[in-house]
Amino acid sequence: METVKRELDIQSFIGEYPWLLNINYQNIPELQDESSDMEVHIEGNNRIDLILRDVSSGYPVIVEFKKNDLNRDNIGQILEYRARILSFLNKPESILYEIFGNTLSAPKLILVVRSSNQYGRIACHMQNIELFEYGNIMEKIVLNELPSKKSMDDFSLILKSKTPIIDNNRNDYLEKEVYSILKNIFKKYGYENEWKYYNNYDIGEYWQLQDKFLNNWYFKHQKISFGLYEDILIENDLAVCFSYFIPNEDLAVKIKKEILMEKNDYKGIKIRPEPGSPYFMVDVRYDSEHFFNNVENILEYNFQKFLEIYK
DSSP states (O other): OHHHHHHHHHHHHHHHOGGGTOTTEEOOGGGOOTTOOOOEEETTTEEESEEEEETTTOOEEEEEEOSSOOOHHHHHHHHHHHHHHHGGGGOTTSHHHHHHGGGGGSOEEEEEESOOOHHHHHHHHHTTEEEEEOTTTHIIIIIIIOOSHHHHHHHHHHHHTOSSOOSTTHHHHHIIIIIHHHHHHHHHTTOGGGOOOOOSSOSOTTGGGTTTSOEEEESTTSSSEEEEEEETTTOTTOEEEEEEEESSHHHHHHHHHHHHHHOOOSSEEEEEEOTTSSOEEEEEEEOHHHHHHSHHHHHHHHHHHHHHHHO
C-alpha cells in the first residue's frame, strides 16, 4: 500500500505542477472530474494517467506514471495509448476531439519512471518518448522532505508565490537578470575564458529543472569551483545558494568563518560533505527575494571571495 500511495503522490504532484516536466505543459481543467481524478478513460477500458496541453504547439501530451524503473513493457504500453488516442479523430463528439481537434494525430508521449539505464533512454528517444526520472527529484519533494499532505500544501503555496514567478518567461528573466550579470563579473576580473553556459544534462541531479531554476556550476574542471542554485527541494523557503566546492574540511571551515565575519545579508551558512568524495560544500544561503533584488552585489562579493581561495 505504501508503494501505491507513493506513486499516487508523485502523480498528484506532477499533475499540479506540470511545468516540472516542461515549462510549456499545462493542465486541462475540462478533463478533470469533480473528484479531481486526473486519469482519462479511452477505448478498450484503458486509462491514461494524465493528459496535458503543450501551450507552445497546442498538441496533447500523454503522461504515464510508473512506480518502478523503466522496462520495455512501459514503452509498448504508451505507444498503444498513442494509437488509441488516434481513434478519437473519428469521434468529433468526444471531449478530446473538442479540445485538441486534429492535433490528436500527433500526441507527445512522456513516461515518468523512478529511473532508467542508458539503453532505456535511447529506446525512448528512438520512439520520440520523453523520459522523466523522478528518483533524484520527486522523492525528495514528495516522499522525504514533504511526507504529509499538509506539508505538500504548504510547499504548493510557496511555489505559487515564488519570485520571480514561474512562467514561460522565467528562463529569459534569469538569463537577463542573473546569468548576464555573472558573465560580466567573470569578464571584469579577467576570467571570461572560464565562463560557460551549462545548458546540458551535466549539471547535477536537478538537471530536469534547468530551464526554470538557477542551477549552474562554474570552474567545474578546476580543483576549487562554485555553484549557483535555487534550493527548491530542500527547504520550504526557497533559498538561493552560492556554494563553494572545497577540497578539504579545514579550508571549508576557514571560508565559513571569514564570510560570517564579513557579511550579514545572507540567511545562513552551512558546511556539508559531498557524498562519495573528499570535497566539502560551503553553502551561503540568501533569501530568494533579497537575492533577486541584490543580484550584482551578492554575486560580486562571492566571486571575489572565491578568487581569494582559487588563487
